[in-house]
Amino acid sequence: MFAVYAESFSPESPLDGLVLGERPDPVAPDGWTTVTVKAASLNHHDVWSLRGVGLKQEQLPMILGCDAAGLDEDGNEVVVHAVISDPTWRGDETLDPQRSLLSERHQGTLADKVVVPRRNVVPKPASLSFAEAACLPTAWLTAYRMLFTRGGLKAGDTVLVQGAGGGVSTACIILARAAGLKVLATSRDEAKRAKALEIGAHEVFESGARLPVKVDAVMETVGRATWSHSIRALRPGGTIVISGTTSGPRLDDAELTRIFFLQLSVVGSTMGTRDELASLVTLLDATGTKPLIDREIALTDAREGFEAMAGGDVFGKIVFTR
Numbered sequence: 001m002f003a004v005y006a007e008s009f010s011p012e013s014p015l016d017g018l019v020l021g022e023r024p025d026p027v028a029p030d031g032w033t034t035v036t037v038k039a040a041s042l043n044h045h046d047v048w049s050l051r052g053v054g055l056k057q058e059q060l061p062m063i064l065g066c067d068a069a070g071l072d073e074d075g076n077e078v079v080v081h082a083v084i085s086d087p088t089w090r091g092d093e094t095l096d097p098q099r100s101l102l103s104e105r106h107q108g109t110l111a112d113k114v115v116v117p118r119r120n121v122v123p124k125p126a127s128l129s130f131a132e133a134a135c136l137p138t139a140w141l142t143a144y145r146m147l148f149t150r151g152g153l154k155a156g157d158t159v160l161v162q163g164a165g166g167g168v169s170t171a172c173i174i175l176a177r178a179a180g181l182k183v184l185a186t187s188r189d190e191a192k193r194a195k196a197l198e199i200g201a202h203e204v205f206e207s208g209a210r211l212p213v214k215v216d217a218v219m220e221t222v223g224r225a226t227w228s229h230s231i232r233a234l235r236p237g238g239t240i241v242i243s244g245t246t247s248g249p250r251l252d253d254a255e256l257t258r259i260f261f262l263q264l265s266v267v268g269s270t271m272g273t274r275d276e277l278a279s280l281v282t283l284l285d286a287t288g289t290k291p292l293i294d295r296e297i298a299l300t301d302a303r304e305g306f307e308a309m310a311g312g313d314v315f316g317k318i319v320f321t322r
């Protein structure tokens, strides 16, 4: 089958190890199912894999990709859940110490076919195209869990989303708006601020700008560059939910005094469960909300998408179609 895979690692020049070519058809173990991929989306995770983060040399070649939508063995339209937990694990899959994401231990989704545990497929509603559904399993599921599970936000609350251009951030803006929240967003870039308004932010600000109100929660994926601002944006008792550190994990000032004095909560969040993916799909179906697609590219031209992602020239998701 046709596949997009990592053949070698290069921390400095990650695309050097990217290969588009033939790989053997996967064989589904007992309890697993084969999904024929109709659309798959790209994440920073795939570029990090090419840099050698999270993968070992002996695992190569590894087909990249966490996200997919397609047809199961009975021809049903499905969305793939990317978190693979141990078969013996019960409860929240994201808490399983043995869990992995597709393309970390098991072959990924940027291919004609992918095999996953039967439990890892969720029905795709007709209201979402394959390309739209393929945006959901990583960035959108992460945003859903950050806002509603870990952040505990509900209609009428006010949220600040830092770094408006990223895949998780754009999903946070759109989902928060769909769920009836007041949405504030920051970006360093004027054009991205304008786009953030278009997709649902009520107000946008330059990164680090003083805000007119204190917020109930901040959705943080930028890390070092925005941490202090995030802490200072919170009302007493507010919550910062963090799922990424794009600008780096080390802080000059963790704002510890504010954290205890204002009784703030610092909450980590990673991916989401199969049930949260099903709830996310239902939320989109019920509200008519659509994932934001930056561009759709044929899987056979995947290198173009990787170049755009590595260059940071993206607003929304890059989707590969078959």
Ligand SMILES: NC(=O)c1ccc[n+]([C@@H]2O[C@H](COP(=O)([O-])OP(=O)(O)OC[C@H]3O[C@@H](n4cnc5c(N)ncnc54)[C@H](OP(=O)(O)O)[C@@H]3O)[C@@H](O)[C@H]2O)c1
Pocket: 043, 044, 045, 138, 139, 142, 162, 163, 164, 165, 166, 167, 168, 169, 186, 187, 188, 189, 192, 207, 221, 222, 225, 226, 243, 244, 245, 246, 247, 269, 270, 271
């Ligand atoms: N935990 C999980 O399950 C999970 C899942 C998905 C992603 N992630 C992580 O979440 C993070 C976000 O990923 P992503 O793909 O959505 O977005 P991304 O493209 O990595 O970037 C997010 C935003 O960060 C801002 N940014 C970057 N450097 C900055 C700096 N020096 N100063 C201020 N802002 C800066 C940019 O905002 P502006 O240009 O608009 O200012 C950018 O749009 C990554 O670290 C990723 O690894 C985690």
